Amino acid sequence: MADGSKTNPTTRRSIVVQEFTNSVLDPHEPMLGPLENGGTIIANTAPGCWGPMITPSLRGGHEVTKPVFIEGAEVGDGVAMRIRDITVTSTATASGHDSSPEGFCLGDPYVAARCPVCDTVWPETHIEGVGQDSVKCDACGNAVKPFEIVHGYTVTFDDTRTVGLTLPQEAAETIAKDADHYAALPDESHQHSILNYAPSDMPGTLVRMRPFMGQLGTCPSMPMPDSHNAGDFGAFLVGAPHDYGITPEQLAAHKTDGHMDIDAVRAGAILVAPVKVPGAGVYMGDMHAGQGDGEIAGHTMDVSGSVTLQVEVVKNYPLDGPVLFPLEEDLPPLAKPFTDDEKAKGQRLAAKWGLSQIEPLAPISVVGTAANLNDAIENGLSRAAQLLDMTVAEVRNRATVNGAIEIGRAPGVIQVTFLAPLAKLDLVGLGDYAREQYGL
Numbered sequence: 338m339a340d341g342s343k344t345n346p347t348t349r350r351s352i353v354v355q356e357f358t359n360s361v362l363d364p365h366e367p368m369l370g371p372l373e374n375g376g377t378i379i380a381n382t383a384p385g386c387w388g389p390m391i392t393p394s395l396r397g398g399h400e401v402t403k404p405v406f407i408e409g410a411e412v413g414d415g416v417a418m419r420i421r422d423i424t425v426t427s428t429a430t431a432s433g434h435d436s437s438p439e440g441f442c443l444g445d446p447y448v449a450a451r452c453p454v455c456d457t458v459w460p461e462t463h464i465e466g467v468g469q470d471s472v473k474c475d476a477c478g479n480a481v482k483p484f485e486i487v488h489g490y491t492v493t494f495d496d497t498r499t500v501g502l503t504l505p506q507e508a509a510e511t512i513a514k515d516a517d518h519y520a521a522l523p524d525e526s527h528q529h530s531i532l533n534y535a536p537s538d539m540p541g542t543l544v545r546m547r548p549f550m551g552q553l554g555t556c557p558s559m560p561m562p563d564s565h566n567a568g569d570f571g572a573f574l575v576g577a578p579h580d581y582g583i584t585p586e587q588l589a590a591h592k593t594d595g596h597m598d599i600d601a602v603r604a605g606a607i608l609v610a611p612v613k614v615p616g617a618g619v620y621m622g623d624m625h626a627g628q629g630d631g632e633i634a635g636h637t638m639d640v641s642g643s644v645t646l647q648v649e650v651v652k653n654y655p656l657d658g659p660v661l662f663p664l665e666e667d668l669p670p671l672a673k674p675f676t677d678d679e680k681a682k683g684q685r686l687a688a689k690w691g692l693s694q695i696e697p698l699a700p701i702s703v704v705g706t707a708a709n710l711n712d713a714i715e716n717g718l719s720r721a722a723q724l725l726d727m728t729v730a731e732v733r734n735r736a737t738v739n740g741a742i743e744i745g746r747a748p749g750v751i752q753v754t755f756l757a758p759l760a761k762l763d764l765v766g767l768g769d770y771a772r773e774q775y776g777l
Contacts, residue, residue, distance in 0.1 A: 348373040348408045354380040356525050357622075360389055360397025361581070362404065362595075363560040364614040370406035371616065377421075378405055378619060378646045381523045384639035385551055385564070385623025387432055387531035388520070390447065390484045391472050393460050396581070398447030398564030399596070400528050404556045404618030407648055414612040415654025416555055416619060417770060419647040423548045423604045425498045425626055427640040429512050429519040431531045433489020433538070434634045438482060446483035447570075448562045449579035454479040458579075464533055467513040471533045489536030492638055493519075494626065498546055501626065501638065505540040521641040531639070547627040548642065549603035554595020554659065555610045556618025559587060563622070567596040568706030568713065569749030594658045594706050595620065598632050599745035599752060601663035601702070607770050609651060610659045619648055631744045651766050656720050660767070661702040661752065662774040669741035672700050672754045674775045698739070698756035699771035707749045714742055717753040725761040 348371045356369070372378065385399035410416055443449035443458055451458045455477040462481055465473045470480040491509035492501040504512070509532075512519045516532035557566050562581055565571045571588045574581055583591075593611055602608060610617075626638035665673060675683070675698070683695050703724060705717020721732045732753065736742060740755025759777065762768040771777060 349376065351377040351379065352405060354378060354402045354405065355523060356403045357383060357400050357527070358403055358563065360395040360400055360563050361560055362401070362556050362563050362566060362620065364556050364558055364618065365560070368404045368406040368616055368618055371408045372405050372648065374407065374409045375647070375649045378648060380621055380644045382622050382624050382642055382644055383523050383526040383528060384427070384430065384520060384641055386636045386639045388528035388639065391482065391531060391534070392528040393450035393462055393481050393483060395528060396448055396459060397562030399552060399623050400526060401552050401563045401620050401622030404620040406616035407619060407650060409650045410612045410617035411615060412612055413653060415609045415651035416612060416617045417607060417609045417649050417651050418553065418619065420602070420604050420606050420608065421645040421647055423550065423624065423642060423644055425494065425546065425548050425624065425640045425642045426521040427494070427519065427642070428521065429491065429493040429532060430626065430638050430640050431489060431491040431534055431536050432636045432638055433486040433536050435484045435636065436487050437484055441481060441483040444578040445573050447564055448577070448581055450481065450483040452477060452479055452481045462529070464529055467510050467533060467535050469534050472529055486534055486536045488538045489534070490539050490542070491532065491535060491537055492544065494546060501544045501546060503540050503542040504537060506535070506537040509535040509537040523641060545627055547600065547603070548640070549600050549625055550621055550644065551598045551623030551625050552596050553602055553608060553621045555593045555612055556614050556620065557591045557593050558613040559591040561591065564596055566592050567594050567750060568592065568716065569708055569746070570596060572708040594704055596623070597659065597704060597745050597750050598628070599661065599704070599750065600628050600630065601661060601667040603664070605664045607662040607774055608659055609654065609767065609770070611654060611657050619646070632746045653766070655765055656724055658706065658720055659704045660724065661704065662700070662770050663702055665775060668700050669743065669754055671738070672740040672756055674700060674777065697759040697777070699759045699762055699768070699777055700754065700775060701757045701762065701767070701771065702752045702754040704745070705751045705753060709749050710744065710747065710751060713749040713751045717751050721753045724765060725757055
């Protein structure tokens, strides 16, 4: 492993990642690697959300891969990640809308689960039987459930990983009896599969699969529960009574917004994330089989899977959060690159009115996060203005006539997606990613 504060002269061109954190991203822990600038990461990821949520010994609500040290990545840089492949390996999963029963946590059920009988925080647990009382405390045998499913489903996927179908109770319970197999839990995963709960409230529903990464980014610069590495979930850490409580200033300074749940973070996209620790610490997890904008149920179809990334350093990256170059088909209609026919019509208008040229434009999606969607929009607009050295008013205009505000996740992750001046992207080292992605 690479030390999180020092470079190692023995770099690797590729690295296979099969190890996980205990759900806390800690910059003081050793990283994997180092990986050369331009190298490849191949990772076997575990489900996020529900599995870790019902596994009280995990401290962050997710289970993400150990961070990878990228050679040459310094604080103040960025890391560009080309997502080469995302493949779902689970054959089934379960999910649903949640509630948090009284007494099963210390302030935050994602971060500090507790057994209300023996009062152990982060208790070790085991599975007995099937259903929502199946997770039992090793110390006292009590059912420990920091979360319950209010309305949920078990879904199985076809062999082509194109569609899924929700199952009736008997089938859900059959799968629950061999939950780890159907979930394809990686060997190093410590979570209980949510398939053990066997929810079956809406059987016979056909769904499309469109896999993407709910977590993909770089290590925050202070220890932080993985699911809270964002402006919305991170707000729950402010003043919290458990070991990971922080101040608003610490959250703003140290988070990297790696937990986005943006459905456009999928194979073929390019994501650029800020570097806040030496070596960046690239990590990933929380693969979803599919999700509508907003993840409005609070959770979606969390799955195991394999991911291939090609990573490279972007020097002097000016933002404290991510930007995304989505697939063209994922762009809002007004943010798509102009066609040759549209450009020709524009040139005729320019000639008619005495304009010498039309500014070259390229799509970009700037991520904003905050405790609520309104503040997240303001954060995204401010970041876009900083990135492109323009006023927030200009960003508002460009996002209105040549883009859109998109919701990644309620309560507070958004994308400001619009056509930006290509010359401005060139000035911050991002223009060539736009040219590559959109054939400009």
